[in-house]
Amino acid sequence: MDTDSTVNASGRLGRPTMRDVAARVGVSQTLVSLVFRNAPGASAQTRERVLRAAAELGYRPDTAAQVLRRNRSRHIGVLFTMRQPFDVDLVEAIYPAAERRGYHVVLGPIGAGRDDQQAVEELLAYRSEAMILSGTTIAAAQLARVADQMPIVDIGRRHTGDSVDAVRVADERGARLAVDHLVSLGHRSIVHIDGGGLPASAQRRRGYQQAMLRHGLAGQTRVLPGDYTEESGAAASRRILNEEELPTAVFAANDRCAHGVLDTLARARIDVPGDISVVGYDDSEIARLSFIDLTTIRQDAALMAEQAVQAIIERLDHGRIEARDIVLDPALVVRGTTRPPRSGSANK
Amino acid sequence: MDTDSTVNASGRLGRPTMRDVAARVGVSQTLVSLVFRNAPGASAQTRERVLRAAAELGYRPDTAAQVLRRNRSRHIGVLFTMRQPFDVDLVEAIYPAAERRGYHVVLGPIGAGRDDQQAVEELLAYRSEAMILSGTTIAAAQLARVADQMPIVDIGRRHTGDSVDAVRVADERGARLAVDHLVSLGHRSIVHIDGGGLPASAQRRRGYQQAMLRHGLAGQTRVLPGDYTEESGAAASRRILNEEELPTAVFAANDRCAHGVLDTLARARIDVPGDISVVGYDDSEIARLSFIDLTTIRQDAALMAEQAVQAIIERLDHGRIEARDIVLDPALVVRGTTRPPRSGSANK
DNA sequence: GTGAAAGCGCTAACAA
DNA sequence: TTGTTAGCGCTTTCAC
Numbered sequence: 251m252d253t254d255s256t257v258n259a260s261g262r263l264g265r266p267t268m269r270d271v272a273a274r275v276g277v278s279q280t281l282v283s284l285v286f287r288n289a290p291g292a293s294a295q296t297r298e299r300v301l302r303a304a305a306e307l308g309y310r311p312d313t314a315a316q317v318l319r320r321n322r323s324r325h326i327g328v329l330f331t332m333r334q335p336f337d338v339d340l341v342e343a344i345y346p347a348a349e350r351r352g353y354h355v356v357l358g359p360i361g362a363g364r365d366d367q368q369a370v371e372e373l374l375a376y377r378s379e380a381m382i383l384s385g386t387t388i389a390a391a392q393l394a395r396v397a398d399q400m401p402i403v404d405i406g407r408r409h410t411g412d413s414v415d416a417v418r419v420a421d422e423r424g425a426r427l428a429v430d431h432l433v434s435l436g437h438r439s440i441v442h443i444d445g446g447g448l449p450a451s452a453q454r455r456r457g458y459q460q461a462m463l464r465h466g467l468a469g470q471t472r473v474l475p476g477d478y479t480e481e482s483g484a485a486a487s488r489r490i491l492n493e494e495e496l497p498t499a500v501f502a503a504n505d506r507c508a509h510g511v512l513d514t515l516a517r518a519r520i521d522v523p524g525d526i527s528v529v530g531y532d533d534s535e536i537a538r539l540s541f542i543d544l545t546t547i548r549q550d551a552a553l554m555a556e557q558a559v560q561a562i563i564e565r566l567d568h569g570r571i572e573a574r575d576i577v578l579d580p581a582l583v584v585r586g587t588t589r590p591p592r593s594g595s596a597n598k
Numbered sequence: 599m600d601t602d603s604t605v606n607a608s609g610r611l612g613r614p615t616m617r618d619v620a621a622r623v624g625v626s627q628t629l630v631s632l633v634f635r636n637a638p639g640a641s642a643q644t645r646e647r648v649l650r651a652a653a654e655l656g657y658r659p660d661t662a663a664q665v666l667r668r669n670r671s672r673h674i675g676v677l678f679t680m681r682q683p684f685d686v687d688l689v690e691a692i693y694p695a696a697e698r699r700g701y702h703v704v705l706g707p708i709g710a711g712r713d714d715q716q717a718v719e720e721l722l723a724y725r726s727e728a729m730i731l732s733g734t735t736i737a738a739a740q741l742a743r744v745a746d747q748m749p750i751v752d753i754g755r756r757h758t759g760d761s762v763d764a765v766r767v768a769d770e771r772g773a774r775l776a777v778d779h780l781v782s783l784g785h786r787s788i789v790h791i792d793g794g795g796l797p798a799s800a801q802r803r804r805g806y807q808q809a810m811l812r813h814g815l816a817g818q819t820r821v822l823p824g825d826y827t828e829e830s831g832a833a834a835s836r837r838i839l840n841e842e843e844l845p846t847a848v849f850a851a852n853d854r855c856a857h858g859v860l861d862t863l864a865r866a867r868i869d870v871p872g873d874i875s876v877v878g879y880d881d882s883e884i885a886r887l888s889f890i891d892l893t894t895i896r897q898d899a900a901l902m903a904e905q906a907v908q909a910i911i912e913r914l915d916h917g918r919i920e921a922r923d924i925v926l927d928p929a930l931v932v933r934g935t936t937r938p939p940r941s942g943s944a945n946k
Numbered sequence: 947g948t949g950a951a952a953g954c955g956c957t958a959a960c961a962a
Numbered sequence: 963t964t965g966t967t968a969g970c971g972c973t974t975t976c977a978c
């Protein structure tokens with residue numbers, strides 16, 4: 251029964267504890283603690299014996315106890331939507347960024363019966379020390395109350411006041427890149443499907459409008475309502491298809507929306523990019539699929555994750571107080587859905 | 599400074615504790631604990647005063663301390679892939695199922711630099727009492743070691759031995775449903791794109807083969823290699839398109855794969871369902887998009903989540919020891935991608 | 947209906 | 963290099 255990990259030194263049932271390891275090696279608990287924290291103050295020999303005993307016992311440090319005692323969780327909570335490919339990219343990038351600095355990630359997915367508020371509550375209960383929000387629509391006032399207690403980074407949304415940091419790409423500039431690209435190809439009739447009231451959509455819309463203006467295409471400016479889903483792109487496309495004259499290019503709210511546009515056009519036998527060029531936004535995984543091959547505006551998820559974690563560390567470990575608004579450059583990624591318009595097309 | 603929640607009763611910095619609440623009301627900590635656990639033994643009056651004081655202080659129970667003291671986390675760890683729509687459906691359904699029974703969900707996403715092993719380690723460190731795995735390829739032997747210590751439910755994979763439960767749909771039957779449907783429409787030339795070595799794919803392939811056999815179509819049986827991604831569907835479609843004669847129907851490994859098929863065919867001006875019918879598998883969100891409108895085999899994610907959680911409760915709270923293999927019925931969902939083959943087509 | 951006291955597994959300050 | 967001790971915030975006897 252000596253190696254049975256389900257009965258520990260004191261005869262209790264359950265997983266082995268530090269005490270069990272200490273007892274087995276014949277040293278104090280403190281030493282075991284030292285070893286597991288990689289702290290100095292234990293001989294190489296002891297270290298090795300401790301680790302071996304732990305392995306034999308199947309010992310694993312108990313996070314709950316550590317959190318309680320250290321009075322620090324080193325948890326970063328992440329609020330996000332599993333259904334948005336960009337969010338998934340971001341979350342995947344947050345893991346290594348956080349781990350490199352000794353922090354753990356706790357996920358709080360929202361959607362389908364779990365709203366922002368619930369997710370925040372849960373992350374708070376788990377003693378998260380900071381939070382990264384992506385694509386949430388949580389009210390600013392509500393957020394401010396939480397931000398009093400911990401660092402918060404909102405991805406894509408800038409806030410007033412000193413409590414919430416922002417990491418975002420210059421969305422207006424991104425939209426301008428899209429329009430500039432299309433105009434440089436010769437397009438003039440460029441429609442924008444926008445993201446309704448969702449995060450960043452106002453800036454993208456404004457960037458589109460400004461760019462059109464600057465190119466002397468104010469008269470061609472046209473915004474169709476949409477959101478960040480495939481269905482909205484499909485719906486907007488159907489509206490376009492019902493009109494007597496097609497635009498020569500569509501700039502969609504994001505990649506998912508663009509996907510809806512592409513598929514709807516394909517099924518209507520409209521050739522992309524032959525008849526219509528399409529530009530998305532995000533450069534999420536979907537845009538890179540060989541058969542989508544979408545020209546889009548890249549938001550560097552890895553870099554954003556890095557900056558977000560960095561901003562949190564600055565507050566947590568270096569005492570920064572004032573807000574930061576970290577604005578990254580978007581980049582145009584030209585793929586297969588854009589091309590000069592057909593001569594003789596609707597390009598007035 | 600009385601209501602300043604950042605300085606508690608004993609002058610320490612940090613979030614308010616139970617002691618702070620107790621001090622403010624002038625009762626013992628025990629009572630506050632009772633109230634927050636909804637345990638009997640406190641007058642309605644006290645109860646109310648405690649709750650009010652807690653609200654004023656912004657008090658929130660500390661999960662780490664609760665876990666430590668109760669010696670139970672009531673956490674269920676979930677290993678999954680954020681990139682598989684079906685997994686996302688499942689995870690979303692696990693939340694309410696677990697909460698209804700007083701359990702919490704802890705997510706361990708895998709992919710992009712985080713393998714199964716790491717995720718499992720993390721969930722163990724957080725004292726998860728049980729785990730649900732979806733779509734993992736973790737080795738059975740490795741899993742068995744973990745399963746000795748806690749209940750494990752593998753979604754979609756059946757295991758030998760008594761330690762791992764399975765919740766799955768009868769995939770062979772699901773595949774048969776797909777083939778039967780196509781045959782009943784008049785199809786004979788039906789190709790299957792399979793899921794390589796991924797979970798459940800062997801059963802689907804076998805179901806396809808058996809159904810073809812039963813319909814006297816053994817000679818038409820044809821399996822193209824693939825996996826559970828859009829790209830594999832696209833690649834297989836390109837192969838099909840390069841042949842002199844098209845099949846009249848394609849049964850894809852899953853919805854994502856089918857999506858790759860649909861888009862590739864559409865771009866090649868092949869009409870679905872006019873020229874080729876397509877059936878997917880999973881009935882994930884993507885299949886329901888209006889412009890995809892995919893005929894598919896439904897795996898009821900909500901029901902599977904419910905059964906998985908139920909299986910865990912049985913082990914955890916009712917001491918079940920022997921393994922359960924819970925097999926659910928798949929269902930055919932007919933949408934817009936299937937139709938009788940054109941007369942005069944390749945239907946030999 | 948209420949309170950005092952012990953202790954969950956761990957860390958940190960201090961002593962040896 | 964190693965051990966002793968106190969206590970993180972909570973729950974749980976047990977007593978009143």
